[in-house]
Amino acid sequence: MKGYLSSQKKVECFGCGACVQVCNQNALSMMEDDEGFVYPAFDAEKCCGCEACLRACPYGNELPREGAPIAVFGGHHKNASILEDSTSGGAFSALVEAWFLREGNRAVWGAASHGIDVRHECALNFEESVRFRKSKYCQSDMGSAYADIRLQLKAGTFVLFSGTPCQVAGLRSFLGPRAYGGRLLTVEVVCEGVPTPLYLRKYIERLESGHGSKLAELDYRYKDGRRWDFQVMLATFEDGQYCKVDRWFNPFWSIWLQHLMSRPSCYCCPFAAPDRIADVTLGDLWGVHLYCPDLYSRNAGASLVVCNTEAGVSLLNDARSFLEGRNLEFADARRYQGPMRRPVGEVLSREAFMHDLLTLDIDDLEKKWAKRPSLKLLWCKYIWGNRQKVALWNLRRALVSKVKKGGD
Ligand SMILES: Cc1cc2nc3c(=O)[nH]c(=O)nc-3n(C[C@H](O)[C@H](O)[C@H](O)COP(=O)(O)OP(=O)(O)OC[C@H]3O[C@@H](n4cnc5c(N)ncnc54)[C@H](O)[C@@H]3O)c2cc1C
Helix, strand or coil, X not given: CCCHHHHCCXXXXXXXXXXXXXXXXXXXXXXXXXXXXXXXXXXXXXXXXXXXXXXXXXXXXXXXXXXXXXXXXXXXXXXXXXXXXXXXXXXXXXXXXXHHHCCCCEEEEEEXXXXXXXXXXXXXXXXXXXXXXXXXXXXXXXXXXXXXXXXXXXXXXXXXXXXXHHHHHHHHHHHCCCXXXXXXXXXXXXXXXXXXXXXXXXXXXXHHHHHCCCEEEEEEEECCCCCHHHCEEEEEECCCCEEEECHHHCHHHHHHHCCCCECHHHHHCCCCCCCCCCCEEEEECCCHHHHCHHHXXXXXXXXXXXXXXXXXXXXXXXXXXXXXXXXXXXXXXXXXXXXXXXXXXXXXXXXXXXXXXXHCCHHHXXXXXXXXXXXXXXXXXXXXXXXXXXXXXXXXXXXXXXXXXXXX
């Protein structure tokens, strides 16, 4: 059988913890390695040799994938404050609201922040699900989520599970072939990988010592009043101070987006492909200013929603009353979504970066590895950027329609 438990190859473990949760002997537990990523550790004395852990591993388990998407939607939430509180266009909140409006006992699982730690938790109504909003760029701890979901499904609850594609695969693999009357619906985020928490801890420690206060909240992508594609990081401290950094001046974004510190399995992720593992795939509507500028929403954020199954389409249809937008062609959307085509692939300098992460002080590490923005990039972002291009496009469109009306 394939998978980390039999091969001990780190690229063969997504860190989902399905193996740990399936083991009724408590013979496995998740342990952090020296790079900060979690892997199952095995206690041979407790093992009864049933191999349930090997069968639950999504790496070894070739799960059926969905083929070409059935529907592709681009747009944003109609409610301005939900849109501001969401990473992309708030499509996740629209799906969740529609989910809870349906009949029957319902639950939603998602990733919630606890300082810089992230855990998968359950919400039993829309208000409780608000804590799942926003992308936390760190692998979330699944705890006992899969086992709890199995109990909920067996008890007749309808469950919407949201997470990264490998976490969805972990859940499906854990549950096995049983369909539970179609009560499970899965929503995955487009995912380019998860970074090591080791760097983030050092980064936050430095911020805390600079501000003389503990971190209260970290928003990786604060929109700062219609600056969605600026990926502003906002750190709020316990004493009320805060600090904001735009993406081009933020070493976290620079280092991570060079793919120097992702989990080993992310470089060859089998779920970074056009055929998806979940009912619905959510992402940023990257390229919006190029192929559908009418959905730009003045840089307040835009979502891509890809429905891979009929159940996904049905939920999107219910959620449409909360959303503004329209159908798109998958071929157009996919052009701007690398993780929906192929995984990142090997990054040769990762090993050297990881060595430096363990040995250098954070300032020296960043001096060596974080890129400074070029003047051209700063010009494009702050002076003549997407916002201005879309404004020009709108002006041109308004003029053309005026001229056409005048001619009628
Ligand atoms: C680690 C990560 C990498 C991503 N990479 C890309 C990318 O390369 N390209 C792209 O287009 N989009 C990416 N996304 C998705 C994007 O950032 C938004 O999450 C998505 O578009 C949904 O946004 P929203 O506005 O609809 O809702 P939001 O309310 O912002 O979305 C919240 C959703 O994200 C889930 N979530 C948040 N943090 C985590 C986490 N740590 N682990 C698992 N699930 C989490 C929540 O459970 C919920 O389902 C990534 C998200 C994450 C978490």
